[in-house]
Amino acid sequence: MGVRFGSLVARVFVAAVLALVLLVGSTALAIWWTARHDSRPSADAIVVLGSAQYNGRPSSIFEARLEHARSLYEDGVAPVIVTLGGKADGDQFSEAEAGRDYLAKAGVPGDALLAVPEGADTLQSIRALAAAFDDRGWSHAVLVTDPWHAMRAQRMAEDAGIESDSSPTRQGPAVQTRATQFRYILRETAAYLLYRATGESVSGAPGIG
Numbered sequence: 001m002g003v004r005f006g007s008l009v010a011r012v013f014v015a016a017v018l019a020l021v022l023l024v025g026s027t028a029l030a031i032w033w034t035a036r037h038d039s040r041p042s043a044d045a046i047v048v049l050g051s052a053q054y055n056g057r058p059s060s061i062f063e064a065r066l067e068h069a070r071s072l073y074e075d076g077v078a079p080v081i082v083t084l085g086g087k088a089d090g091d092q093f094s095e096a097e098a099g100r101d102y103l104a105k106a107g108v109p110g111d112a113l114l115a116v117p118e119g120a121d122t123l124q125s126i127r128a129l130a131a132a133f134d135d136r137g138w139s140h141a142v143l144v145t146d147p148w149h150a151m152r153a154q155r156m157a158e159d160a161g162i163e164s165d166s167s168p169t170r171q172g173p174a175v176q177t178r179a180t181q182f183r184y185i186l187r188e189t190a191a192y193l194l195y196r197a198t199g200e201s202v203s204g205a206p207g208i209g
């Protein structure tokens with residue numbers, strides 16, 4: 001009896017490990033697959049997920065996202081670009097404000113820009129975005145972020161009631177080397193599974209909390 005029970009426990013343990021491996025593997029594959037797709041339907045707004053800024057100057061990761069959003073705007077994807085992201089303690093500028101000002105200097109008209117300077121991570125920023133969309137009667141966004149962040153950001157937007165597509169940037173430090181890409185995929189796999197399990201976001205890596 002004891003031997004049979006031990007064998008059953010071992011089989012259950014192996015099955016649980018295999019299920020976990022399959023879950024992690026399928027999630028990582030889905031993140032990779034989403035990263036390869038660039039959706040550009042007509043939308044109410046192009047939404048740029050925030051990243052680090054330094055005294056009003058966007059980081060290289062953030063700048064790559066902003067330039068991609070500007071390209072989408074010039075292609076007529078949406079009439080407005082929304083920049084997201086709050087400010088850290090001691091900062092003079094929020095990520096959203098730094099992004100808006102960068103785009104204004106790049107020639108995007110002021111009435112085509114909206115800064116939503118709230119949120120210390122993706123989830124908080126998306127919830128602030130949902131409130132801004134509700135206030136304006138908007139429903140559809142094209143999200144601009146790094147490729148590996150796209151699936152989680154899109155899932156959060158849809159959970160917040162925003163119909164969303166993603167158009168990831170193909171430039172910047174997050175896509176420069178295969179080692180960097182692999183590291184971001186691993187991190188995003190863990191972050192996505194944590195969000196689906198708990199409804200919480202994660203912070204810690206540059207620009208993709």
